[in-house]
Each structure stands twice: as structure tokens, then as C-alpha cells.
Amino acid sequence: MVKVNRARSTAPPDGGWGWMIVLGCFLVTICTRAVTRCISIFFVEFQTYFIQDYAQTAWIHSIVDCMTMLCGLGFALCYSPAIAMVGKYFSRRKALAYGIAMSGSGIGTFVLAPVVQLLIEQFSWRGALLILGGFVLNLCVCGALMRPITLKEDHTTPEQNHVCRTQTRDFKRVSPCSTLTNEWVQTCLCCSLQQEYSFLLMSDFVVLAVSVLFMAYGCSPLFVYLVPYALSVGVSHQQAAFLMSILGVIDIIGNITFGWLTDRRCLKNYRYVCYLFAVGLDGLCYLCLPMLQSLPLLVPFSCTFGYFDGAYVTLIPVVTAEVVGTTSLSSALGVVYFLHAVPYLVSPPIAGWLVDATGSYTAAFLLCGFSMIFSSVLLGFARLVKKMRKTQLRFLAKESDPKLQLWTNGSVAYSVARELDQKDGESAAIAAPGYNPT
Missing domain, CATH: 1.20.1250.20 (MFS general substrate transporter like domains)
Known part of the structure; x- marks a missing residue:
């Protein structure tokens, strides 16, 4: 063999x-x-x-x-x-x-x-x-x-590919000619x-x-x-x-x-x-x-x-x-x-x-x-x-908050540091004595 x-x-x-x-x-x-x-x-x-x-x-x-x-x-x-x-x-x-x-x-x-x-x-x-x-x-x-x-980067989402292949195989095992199976295969193909x-x-x-x-x-x-x-x-x-x-x-x-x-x-x-x-x-x-x-x-x-x-x-x-x-x-x-x-x-x-x-x-x-x-x-x-x-986004970020970490995706910018500070504040309030959620 x-x-x-x-x-x-x-x-x-x-x-x-x-x-x-x-x-x-x-x-x-x-x-x-x-x-x-x-x-x-x-x-x-x-x-x-x-x-x-x-x-x-x-x-x-x-x-x-x-x-x-x-x-x-x-x-x-x-x-x-x-x-x-x-x-x-x-x-x-x-x-x-x-x-x-x-x-x-x-x-x-x-x-x-x-x-x-x-x-x-x-x-x-x-x-x-x-x-x-x-x-x-x-x-x-x-x-x-x-x-x-x-290459390693060719497998950026191996879990998704594995799930897609596994579910397609399961659908075919149940009903190889069903309309649902064909639609699922087409969906996977479109995603890919x-x-x-x-x-x-x-x-x-x-x-x-x-x-x-x-x-x-x-x-x-x-x-x-x-x-x-x-x-x-x-x-x-x-x-x-x-x-x-x-x-x-x-x-x-x-x-x-x-x-x-x-x-x-x-x-x-x-x-x-x-x-x-x-x-x-x-x-x-x-x-x-x-x-x-x-x-x-x-x-x-x-x-x-x-x-x-x-x-x-x-x-x-x-x-x-x-x-x-x-x-x-x-x-x-x-x-x-x-x-x-x-x-x-x-x-x-x-x-x-x-x-x-x-x-x-x-x-x-x-x-x-x-x-x-x-x-x-x-x-x-x-x-x-x-x-x-x-450059303009970096300047605006520094002006608004010195701790701001700028994440950019085209024109979208948001602050991770600010979100973390809010979560830390909520955790501290919960842990404080006499905390009343109402």
C-alpha cells in the first residue's frame, strides 16, 4: 500500500x-x-x-x-x-x-x-x-x-473549514440528494x-x-x-x-x-x-x-x-x-x-x-x-x-485621551483602554462592601 x-x-x-x-x-x-x-x-x-x-x-x-x-x-x-x-x-x-x-x-x-x-x-x-x-x-x-x-497562513480558519466539511458529510450521509444538502454545500462554497x-x-x-x-x-x-x-x-x-x-x-x-x-x-x-x-x-x-x-x-x-x-x-x-x-x-x-x-x-x-x-x-x-x-x-x-x-486619527486619539490605544480598520476607530477601565470600575463596585445592585 x-x-x-x-x-x-x-x-x-x-x-x-x-x-x-x-x-x-x-x-x-x-x-x-x-x-x-x-x-x-x-x-x-x-x-x-x-x-x-x-x-x-x-x-x-x-x-x-x-x-x-x-x-x-x-x-x-x-x-x-x-x-x-x-x-x-x-x-x-x-x-x-x-x-x-x-x-x-x-x-x-x-x-x-x-x-x-x-x-x-x-x-x-x-x-x-x-x-x-x-x-x-x-x-x-x-x-x-x-x-x-x-503555508501556515493558508490555514487561518481551519476550525471553520473542518466544521463545514464535517457537517456537509453528515448531511450527505442522511440524505445525499436532499435540497437542504445542496443549499448547505452552496453556502459553504460561497463562504469559501x-x-x-x-x-x-x-x-x-x-x-x-x-x-x-x-x-x-x-x-x-x-x-x-x-x-x-x-x-x-x-x-x-x-x-x-x-x-x-x-x-x-x-x-x-x-x-x-x-x-x-x-x-x-x-x-x-x-x-x-x-x-x-x-x-x-x-x-x-x-x-x-x-x-x-x-x-x-x-x-x-x-x-x-x-x-x-x-x-x-x-x-x-x-x-x-x-x-x-x-x-x-x-x-x-x-x-x-x-x-x-x-x-x-x-x-x-x-x-x-x-x-x-x-x-x-x-x-x-x-x-x-x-x-x-x-x-x-x-x-x-x-x-x-x-x-x-x-496621521489625523493618531492626533485625534492623543488629544482625546493620552491612554488611548487606537485600533483602525479603514475609518473605524475605537478605544480598548476605555472599555477596560469601565469594566475595572464595575468590578471594583461589585467587590465593595455594601454593594446594592438596585
Whole structure:
């Protein structure tokens, strides 16, 4: 008889098999995000072959990105779970682990961009896509590296879960097909879903979700239009692919260095601010892009944009974990990446429509830049308001009662010390001689 060893509840190991999880996530990002980014190299080929304008051709890339973030289809079944697994295995070195794992996107772009251009020249765009498809099959190897882990915080209410399971089993034993049993099972399911997705009612998460919509709108079009824009200002095909390689390799540096820096004690409490800083600077890079019309000017742009793109991509899971906690990280990340879907779907075609309508890339790049800057400003403003409210509550607490211990849950504040003093007074009165309850 074979014994099945169940995973024991534990703390994040911050190492061990966790590094294999990081390796698996690293390979997943190469096979998903890097391959998706390289679709921009096919852009001109698609446009020429199908004789379509910018807006129509952009749908190819936007649908790929949208379906990755929106469904349980294709890349989506690999990307989000792999990222969530890294968060399960790391706590103290979480930012560094995410930096290494997410650097696969940059490394893959650096290597694949010139290779894809060479494949297109040798085998046409059809043959290049077939070869890329064979490469993506390595996702099966990545999945074999994933090993589930059960954390202590995953069992915050074990008694409730045990009672629910026991009572459901008792109901089924009495009458498996009764209406009461079905209603009880549905109630338990609703309770479990309510606990799993309770973060959706958190104001901090709502603000983060809205900001992600604007950030995702801004970040996507560059990977579609960088190569066509470079070609439009006189850069050769090989040099345009080289710009994508530069963006990819600097993206790696941004992933790892920003992950390492934000794990340091001096910056560990400022990861949120670092995320805002990185998103805002990418927005500023967009605003400068229409003025850069030669290869020597586009190379520094690729370096700057690539570095801060790698930085904020690394910090998205970290910031999400700070907002919702480790227990709900997997579900929250699913929601965050789901929110990328709609902007990823509409932003490249909208940018293409602007290029077709204006005959220039300026309007498209400016719209993307302001979108990312607004995302950063929105989060920064929300953070500032939250700090001001906390400071005001502390000040009111000190003014009203020096012994007041303030417990806050959003805007609710109450005094535990005052309640304890009242109970002590009642106990003393009862114990006093001659006490008369009437």
C-alpha cells in the first residue's frame, strides 16, 4: 500500500526548491512574454503580406496579449500560476526572486529578437512562427518543476473549514440528494469564495487595480511599434531588431538590480514608492520618444525604458502581496493580470488608428506616456491621502485621551483602554462592601 505524503504547513523557505521554482518561472517568462514581444518583429511582415493598415495589423499582437491575461487558455495557464508560486516560496528575498524570475522576459527578448529576424529572412514569417511554436513546447518542462507548498497562513480558519466539511458529510450521509444538502454545500462554497476574494473590497486594492488599467494601456504599444517606428525614421531592419535586443538585455538588469535593491533594509519599506517611480519614468520616456529620430538617440531610449520596465514588472507581484497578503496573492495576481487584458487588447489598435489618422507616431506615444504618468500619480495620491488620514486619527486619539490605544480598520476607530477601565470600575463596585445592585 502506497502512502501519500501531504505537504505540511510551513513558512516560505526562501531557498531550497524555491530556486527551482524561480528557474521554472524564468523559463515560463521566456516562452510567454519574450515570444509575445517578438511579435513586433513580424509586424511589418504581416502588414506587407496582408496589405492592411496599422490599426488592423495591431490586432494580432493585442489579441495574443489579451488572451494571455484574460482566460485560462494558452500562455495564461502557465504565466500567472508560475508567478504566484514564486510568492509562495519566498518572503524575505521575494523581490530578488521575482527579479530573477521576471528577467526571463528580457533575456528572451535579447536572444530571440535577432534570431527571429534571421528566421524570417531564412524561412519566411510562416517558418519562423513554426520554429517559435516548437520552442514554446518547453513550457511542459517548466510545469514539471512546480511543486505545491502549503503555508501556515493558508490555514487561518481551519476550525471553520473542518466544521463545514464535517457537517456537509453528515448531511450527505442522511440524505445525499436532499435540497437542504445542496443549499448547505452552496453556502459553504460561497463562504469559501468570499474569504478567497475578500481583497476585492479593499480600497487599496481597488486603487491599485485602476492604476494597473492605465499602466497596462501605456506599456503595451511600444513592443508593437518600436520596430516600425525605427524603420520609419530610417533605421535598417537589423538595427531595429537590435533595439529590441537592447531593450531586452537592459530589462534583465532592471529586473535583477531593482529586485535586489528593494530587498535591502533601507528600501524594503519603500517598494511601493519605487514602483511608482519606475512607472512614472517610463511614461516620461514615452513623451520624449517622438523627438528621437536616429539610431544613436533610440539606443539610450531603449536602455532607459527597458530598465524601468524591468523594474516595475518585478515589483507588481511584490506590491500586490503588500496590499492583499500572501494568502490571497494567487487570486489577487490573477485579478491584476486579468485587468491587463482589456488595455492590452485595445491600446495597440488605438495607437495604430492614431498613426493612420495623423500620419505620425507622436499622438500615439504621447497618449501612452500620459496614461502611465497618470497611473503613477493616482497611486501616489492615494498613498498620500491614506497617510494623512492615519496621521489625523493618531492626533485625534492623543488629544482625546493620552491612554488611548487606537485600533483602525479603514475609518473605524475605537478605544480598548476605555472599555477596560469601565469594566475595572464595575468590578471594583461589585467587590465593595455594601454593594446594592438596585
